[in-house]
Amino acid sequence: MMPLLGPSPVQSPRFRAFGPKQIHAIAKRFPLSAEQVKTVELISQVLPFRVNEYALSELVDWESVPDDPMFRMVFPQRGMLAPEDERLLETASSTGDRQAVAAAVKEIRGRLNPHPSGQLELNVPRLDGSPVPGLQHKYRETVLYFPSQGQTCHSYCTYCFRWAQFVGDADLRFAAPGPEPLIRYLGEHPEVHDVLVTGGDPMIMGSDRLSNHLEPLLAVDSVRTIRIGTKSLAYWPYRFVSDKDADDALRLFERVTASGRTLAVMAHFTHPRELGTEVVAKALSRIRATGAVVYCQAPLIGRINDDAQTWNSLWQAELAQGTVPYYMFVERDTGPYDYFKVPLAKAAEVFRTAYRALPGLARTVRGPVMSATSGKVLVDGVEESAGARYFQLRMLQARDPALVGRPFRAHYSPTAAWVDELEPVPDTPADIAAAVWGGTHRQLLAEGSQP
Numbered sequence: 001m002m003p004l005l006g007p008s009p010v011q012s013p014r015f016r017a018f019g020p021k022q023i024h025a026i027a028k029r030f031p032l033s034a035e036q037v038k039t040v041e042l043i044s045q046v047l048p049f050r051v052n053e054y055a056l057s058e059l060v061d062w063e064s065v066p067d068d069p070m071f072r073m074v075f076p077q078r079g080m081l082a083p084e085d086e087r088l089l090e091t092a093s094s095t096g097d098r099q100a101v102a103a104a105v106k107e108i109r110g111r112l113n114p115h116p117s118g119q120l121e122l123n124v125p126r127l128d129g130s131p132v133p134g135l136q137h138k139y140r141e142t143v144l145y146f147p148s149q150g151q152t153c154h155s156y157c158t159y160c161f162r163w164a165q166f167v168g169d170a171d172l173r174f175a176a177p178g179p180e181p182l183i184r185y186l187g188e189h190p191e192v193h194d195v196l197v198t199g200g201d202p203m204i205m206g207s208d209r210l211s212n213h214l215e216p217l218l219a220v221d222s223v224r225t226i227r228i229g230t231k232s233l234a235y236w237p238y239r240f241v242s243d244k245d246a247d248d249a250l251r252l253f254e255r256v257t258a259s260g261r262t263l264a265v266m267a268h269f270t271h272p273r274e275l276g277t278e279v280v281a282k283a284l285s286r287i288r289a290t291g292a293v294v295y296c297q298a299p300l301i302g303r304i305n306d307d308a309q310t311w312n313s314l315w316q317a318e319l320a321q322g323t324v325p326y327y328m329f330v331e332r333d334t335g336p337y338d339y340f341k342v343p344l345a346k347a348a349e350v351f352r353t354a355y356r357a358l359p360g361l362a363r364t365v366r367g368p369v370m371s372a373t374s375g376k377v378l379v380d381g382v383e384e385s386a387g388a389r390y391f392q393l394r395m396l397q398a399r400d401p402a403l404v405g406r407p408f409r410a411h412y413s414p415t416a417a418w419v420d421e422l423e424p425v426p427d428t429p430a431d432i433a434a435a436v437w438g439g440t441h442r443q444l445l446a447e448g449s450q451p
């Protein structure tokens with residue numbers, strides 16, 4: 001067993017989450033206006049709100065509220081819902097009629113595209129002809145696993161693309177009660193080498209529970225990599241330092257790496273401030289001492305991290321902590337997407353400006369990337385030729401392995417924020433056009449695109 005680092009010098013607070021019911025208590029301790037309290041109460045009826053002491057005390061800069069990026073990351077704001085939906089919700093709330101409020105909430109959530117990229121229909125694997133709950137299988141070699149006890153987070157991000165997991169509606173939720181169906185499925189699919197345990201946040205689980213989900217994977221020879229998608233390093237780094245079962249989690253990580261598998265902690269860091277505390281540095285050191293590799297990823301979010309300086313600082317801080325900058329994602333078309341979205345043209349410019357000032361070792365990062373129905377579409381840049389402008393695009397990952405790595409182009413647009421708002425050029429290869437744009441562009445294909 002590799003030695004864990006010594007005891008932490010940081011305090012050992014106990015985790016406690018605060019939700020809409022505690023907003024008045026939060027307002028007594030932190031400078032929230034009456035209007036901000038009202039906004040949280042209103043919007044959190046539709047979109048989830050959860051925060052904890054660490055986020056309140058260590059991440060938010062209260063002197064910069066309401067413009068502070070960490071404040072915007074965790075506190076719901078006016079504008080996250082469309083104006084007509086805000087009005088609908090306010091009117092229903094003012095009646096005091098719970099049924100009217102519930103009906104309004106359901107109607108609004110239905111308009112927020114709770115499961116983007118066709119994931120409810122397209123990615124659900126089957127065993128004995130029946131869907132397997134809590135699994136997704138989109139790419140040949142990777143299965144996503146959603147343990148049911150890991151379907152919350154230490155805080156919720158206002159821009160969360162998995163918000164539907166947290167709103168208490170079973171129809172909108174992925175959740176696997178235990179690992180048995182996953183293990184059976186892996187037995188039938190030896191082509192799967194990589195299991196991504198995700199949520200919510202799997203690190204919200206106690207170490208015993210986490211172990212119950214992970215250990216059975218160590219008996220499956222075809223599984224070579226286990227990934228854990230988590231924002232706990234940003235929202236509750238004590239999970240790896242001073243929580244009562246922090247050492248148990250790290251010993252579990254050691255068992256995974258000792259089995260010869262790669263353990264990748266896919267850390268979600270949105271802003272460099274999340275990497276600036278003593279406790280997160282300690283948590284990262286302890287994780288790295290287990291042999292796990294920490295890869296860092298986050299979406300580009302309007303009003304929170306949509307400038308090149310922030311991303312450059314973020315990637316430099318990640319490199320300095322011995323982690324691997326990995327992905328800049330484009331915000332997905334779900335939830336409060338219209339409020340937080342960043343046009344692809346701006347995203348490409350932010351990426352390029354931040355990237356070109358990086359040291360070589362941090363240029364492991366890829367982006368901006370859209371996790372679209374067809375796969376991961378990278379915006380490689382903007383090209384000018386013969387007086388016209390185009391987006392250079394590339395499939396980084398795809399349902400159809402034949403598409404992986406293939407470049408293609410679309411007409412430039414200053415406002416498009418997702419791939420389905422782009423127009424492919426006429427010579428787009430037919431298989432790429434069909435995968436990326438589907439039926440929308442059948443006519444274009446029939447009229448002259450190349451096979």
Ligand code: SF4
Pocket residue numbers: 152153155156157159160161162163199200201230231268
């Ligand atoms: S950590 Fe991930 S799953 Fe949790 S609220 Fe944030 S974006 Fe959503």
